[in-house]
Amino acid sequence: MKIKLNINQQIKNFEIEPGDFLLDVLRDAGYMSLRRGCDNTSCGVCTVLLDNRPVPSCSLLALKAQNHQITTVEGIQEEADKLGRYFGDEGADQCGYCNPSMALCVYALKLENKDAKEEDIKKYLVGNLCRCTGYVAQHKAIKRYLGDAS
Amino acid sequence: MKVINHKVPSVDGLGIMKGRKAYTDDFAERDSLIVKVLRSPHAFAKILSINAEEAKKLEGIEMVLTHKDFKRIPFTRAGQGYPEPSPHDKFVLDEYVRYVGDEVLAVVGQSDAVCEKALNLIDVEYEVLEPILDFQQAMDNDIIIHPEDDIHEMFNIGFKPKQNIAASYHMHIGDVEKTLNECDYSIEETFYTQAQAHVMLEPHTVNARMDFQERLVIYSATQTPFHVRRIISQALEIPMSKLRVIKPRVGGGFGGKQAIHGEMLVAYVTYKTGKPAKMIYTRKEVFESSYSRHPMKLTMRLGADKDGLLKAIDCHVLSDTGAYGEHALTVYMVAGSKVLPLYNKVDSVRFHGHVVYTNHTPAGAFRGYGAIQGNFALESAIDILCHKMDMDPIEFRQKNMIKENETSPIFKIMGEGTEGTAMMMETCKLEECVSRGKDLIHWDDIYPAKDKGDKIRSVGMAIAMQGSGIPLIDMGSATIKLNDDGFYNLMVGATEIGQGSDTVLTQIAAEVLMTDVDHVIIYSSDTDLTPFDVGAYASSTTFVSGNAVYKAAHALKTTMLQEAARIFDVKVEEVSFDGKTFTAKAKSLSLKDFSNEITYSESQKQLQETSSYVGPKSPPPFMAGFIEIEIDKETGEIDICDYVSVVDCGTTINPMLAKGQVDGAIVQGLGMAMFEDVKYSKNGRMISSDLLNYKIPTRLDINKLTTEFVDSYEESGPFGAKSVGEIGIDTPPAALANAIENALGVRMTELPITPEKIIKKLKEKNNEK
Numbered sequence: 001m002k003i004k005l006n007i008n009q010q011i012k013n014f015e016i017e018p019g020d021f022l023l024d025v026l027r028d029a030g031y032m033s034l035r036r037g038c039d040n041t042s043c044g045v046c047t048v049l050l051d052n053r054p055v056p057s058c059s060l061l062a063l064k065a066q067n068h069q070i071t072t073v074e075g076i077q078e079e080a081d082k083l084g085r086y087f088g089d090e091g092a093d094q095c096g097y098c099n100p101s102m103a104l105c106v107y108a109l110k111l112e113n114k115d116a117k118e119e120d121i122k123k124y125l126v127g128n129l130c131r132c133t134g135y136v137a138q139h140k141a142i143k144r145y146l147g148d149a150s
Numbered sequence: 151m152k153v154i155n156h157k158v159p160s161v162d163g164l165g166i167m168k169g170r171k172a173y174t175d176d177f178a179e180r181d182s183l184i185v186k187v188l189r190s191p192h193a194f195a196k197i198l199s200i201n202a203e204e205a206k207k208l209e210g211i212e213m214v215l216t217h218k219d220f221k222r223i224p225f226t227r228a229g230q231g232y233p234e235p236s237p238h239d240k241f242v243l244d245e246y247v248r249y250v251g252d253e254v255l256a257v258v259g260q261s262d263a264v265c266e267k268a269l270n271l272i273d274v275e276y277e278v279l280e281p282i283l284d285f286q287q288a289m290d291n292d293i294i295i296h297p298e299d300d301i302h303e304m305f306n307i308g309f310k311p312k313q314n315i316a317a318s319y320h321m322h323i324g325d326v327e328k329t330l331n332e333c334d335y336s337i338e339e340t341f342y343t344q345a346q347a348h349v350m351l352e353p354h355t356v357n358a359r360m361d362f363q364e365r366l367v368i369y370s371a372t373q374t375p376f377h378v379r380r381i382i383s384q385a386l387e388i389p390m391s392k393l394r395v396i397k398p399r400v401g402g403g404f405g406g407k408q409a410i411h412g413e414m415l416v417a418y419v420t421y422k423t424g425k426p427a428k429m430i431y432t433r434k435e436v437f438e439s440s441y442s443r444h445p446m447k448l449t450m451r452l453g454a455d456k457d458g459l460l461k462a463i464d465c466h467v468l469s470d471t472g473a474y475g476e477h478a479l480t481v482y483m484v485a486g487s488k489v490l491p492l493y494n495k496v497d498s499v500r501f502h503g504h505v506v507y508t509n510h511t512p513a514g515a516f517r518g519y520g521a522i523q524g525n526f527a528l529e530s531a532i533d534i535l536c537h538k539m540d541m542d543p544i545e546f547r548q549k550n551m552i553k554e555n556e557t558s559p560i561f562k563i564m565g566e567g568t569e570g571t572a573m574m575m576e577t578c579k580l581e582e583c584v585s586r587g588k589d590l591i592h593w594d595d596i597y598p599a600k601d602k603g604d605k606i607r608s609v610g611m612a613i614a615m616q617g618s619g620i621p622l623i624d625m626g627s628a629t630i631k632l633n634d635d636g637f638y639n640l641m642v643g644a645t646e647i648g649q650g651s652d653t654v655l656t657q658i659a660a661e662v663l664m665t666d667v668d669h670v671i672i673y674s675s676d677t678d679l680t681p682f683d684v685g686a687y688a689s690s691t692t693f694v695s696g697n698a699v700y701k702a703a704h705a706l707k708t709t710m711l712q713e714a715a716r717i718f719d720v721k722v723e724e725v726s727f728d729g730k731t732f733t734a735k736a737k738s739l740s741l742k743d744f745s746n747e748i749t750y751s752e753s754q755k756q757l758q759e760t761s762s763y764v765g766p767k768s769p770p771p772f773m774a775g776f777i778e779i780e781i782d783k784e785t786g787e788i789d790i791c792d793y794v795s796v797v798d799c800g801t802t803i804n805p806m807l808a809k810g811q812v813d814g815a816i817v818q819g820l821g822m823a824m825f826e827d828v829k830y831s832k833n834g835r836m837i838s839s840d841l842l843n844y845k846i847p848t849r850l851d852i853n854k855l856t857t858e859f860v861d862s863y864e865e866s867g868p869f870g871a872k873s874v875g876e877i878g879i880d881t882p883p884a885a886l887a888n889a890i891e892n893a894l895g896v897r898m899t900e901l902p903i904t905p906e907k908i909i910k911k912l913k914e915k916n917n918e919k
Binding site for chain 2: 033043045072073074081093096097099139
């Protein structure tokens with residue numbers, strides 16, 4: 001079937017099977033920032049924003065993403081660059097497999113809650129697992145990024 | 151120093167945050183054939199027949215591979231140097247399946263969907279065999295897990311497959327029974343450690359294609375690209391010169407990617423068909439069909455005299471390697487070699503036991519392997535002994551632990567799979583680690599515990615050591631070249647897997663060449679283009695590969711000075727270089743002009759140097775870990791208030807990345823201490839095979855980590871550095887168990903320490919009264 005998806009404010013045409021998941025459709029189309037981690041929405045590395053809300057794309061049918069605004073890290077390069085510098089400054093990046101999805105979630109959090117505290121950050125990002133960092137450096141980086149942005 | 155011991159951001163952090171193509175699957179060919187494995191539903195079975203005719207007829211199915219397609223060449227997937235200290239007990243595909251999830255056959259097709267369809271059309275007839283699922287029943291059982299006669303060890307590792315023994319080992323110094331008999335105090339306790347899953351977020355991923363020179367080019371998410379090339383060549387009989395293994399960015403490894411996973415099947419498919427192929431493990435396959443940590447039973451006996459001197463350590467270990475013997479001996483030996491030397495003043499010590507096969511998912515390398523199991527047993531036993539003697543556990547450790555300029559005879563006797571290497575502790579700041587940690591956790595205010603009504607707050611601690619590479623075995627190399635315009639390329643075989651090695655090695659080169667990290671462009675882990683390195687394991691990269699970079703950069707600097715002397719027409723001793731400009735007497739020449747001149751103008755040549763390093767010793771990093779907890783007396787639930795780590799890893803090349811290594815390892819260790827548990831059903835099927843049933847620490851589990859480094863400078867390390875990748879994982883289990891005893895007076899001897907187990911122990915204790 002043919003569908004149209006609005007990705008990073010560009011309308012694109014896709015030929016898909018009804019059962020195709022958004023993650024596979026987007027990776028096939030070259031959106032490599034989305035990654036597969038767990039297959040059942042429990043790790044967070046496949047996150048996209050749907051109308052600025054984080055959604056795991058591994059279990060979202062591509063056709064259900066029609067008529068929504070999809071955002072990937074390719075669409076928020078400036079914000080990702082900024083957040084990346086805070087991560088670098090705190091030593092918060094290790095393997096980085098979860099980092100683009102984290103950038104999306106932090107961006108969404110910023111849109112929702114201008115003065116998020118550490119507990120808000122933890123709760124908002126709890127679905128984004130990280131096996132490398134122990135989380136503490138990430139929280140420092142995100143707090144500073146949000147603080148300087150507001 | 152301008153670059154070393156400075157906060158330098160990761161050289162690749164920004165690009166990765168911005169979602170650039172970086173990981174293995176990002177480089178797969180668009181039209182890759184998909185390789186899917188049919189996995190065993192039985193814990194132990196013999197394949198009697200396979201009917202794949204219907205599957206082969208499906209449009210889009212390229213081939214179905216069974217054990218009949220492969221020549222029987224036993225190998226080990228462990229991903230170690232050659233000859234491996236692991237038994238060659240695995241075939242690409244075999245007529246036996248030895249655990250639920252083992253490979254039965256592979257289908258190769260044009261899409262995931264057609265492969266799934268094909269898998270459903272294949273009939274396999276099995277002779278289902280009775281499995282061994284309890285590792286304490288494995289040795290000398292009537293059931294033999296590896297009955298085949300064509301498997302073998304590469305050298306003596308105590309391999310006795312007919313007894314289900316993958317490896318065995320015995321060492322002793324002095325007469326431990328006699329010493330124990332003479333001790334004023336002695337204790338004995340048995341500890342159990344569980345299987346833990348790595349849960350790196352990037353699943354095992356591999357893809358392959360033939361290039362225009364008709365060579366097989368493999369992209370693999372591996373920690374050991376050079377070993378992968380060698381092992382594929384041996385097992386598939388493909389000439390090594392026809393193989394190129396490229397390791398792109400790896401999304402976490404923790405030892406799980408030291409081993410071979412889908413590489414064999416994908417390499418075979420592409421080599422046979424000429425078509426690109428790929429394989430990505432599902433998360434279920436990562437759990438069920440890769441590796442987990444070796445479960446162990448450790449029986450620890452300690453003896454001390456009335457003055458508080460530890461006199462004897464006797465440690466018996468039974469280790470469960472699962473269906474295949476990857477790392478059977480090495481992990482087991484590290485439970486002694488990187489644990490027992492902590493207390494080097496004993497009169498006698500013994501370490502002995504076996505590693506046995508079972509019909510569970512194989513065990514393999516996992517950060518801190520052996521050390522975390524051994525540390526849990528020894529550091530718990532030390533506290534048990536202190537309680538019995540009514541001695542302060544910190545004072546006891548301070549009296550008995552290894553100190554700077556001391557040694558232990560164990561270093562010479564025990565290595566990793568072979569004999570070890572004698573060494574003095576030229577740096578050992580354990581005393582500073584212990585006293586600083588004691589202050590940071592406010593030990594004296596809390597120890598042993600503070601009753602707060604419903605909850606009780608307590609502290610516990612443990613000390614640990616690790617290694618820095620495998621001495622006289624692990625080799626790392628680096629090539630560095632000067633380009634026109636005055637910047638450098640650094641080519642290393644060392645394997646960045648997210649731990650920051652590309653950044654740390656760049657810093658080392660930049661410091662030697664007196665430049666900044668932006669002028670050193672690193673490229674790592676490509677068997678065609680980078681010099682050899684064993685890969686990322688055994689805490690070797692900063693120390694072993696870092697020393698190779700240090701040597702190569704110095705060699706290049708020397709060559710550059712000689713060339714500058716020739717241009718200036720002076721003696722080389724008269725030339726000085728500050729990283730930007732060469733000067734000799736009144737003459738000066740910028741690096742940029744110098745590099746352009748030797749590239750384009752006069753006596754043109756490429757300046758490039760390659761150096762290798764093999765450690766003559768493996769200087770251990772040390773640490774003291776302190777935990778502060780609050781336990782709910784009624785439910786047994788534990789909140790971790792703080793975890794203090796004070797670490798001696800020599801110079802921290804990059805203090806932020808070093809802290810990241812320790813923080814991450816502490817949290818992984820806390821996961822093992824508190825809840826991570828690979829669980830099986832009664833018939834051997836893994837229950838905890840997804841992230842809903844296998845919990846790893848989330849950001850809500852972690853309140854505070856306090857990580858510090860003591861001043862330390864290891865002469866043999868690059869700019870004084872030792873390793874830091876594994877040491878952090880060792881202390882949490884023992885520190886937690888010790889804190890629980892300090893709070894509640896019960897001794898937890900089985901990991902993970904869950905609230906249910908605590909309550910059970912409390913009830914047992916109350917019933918005894």
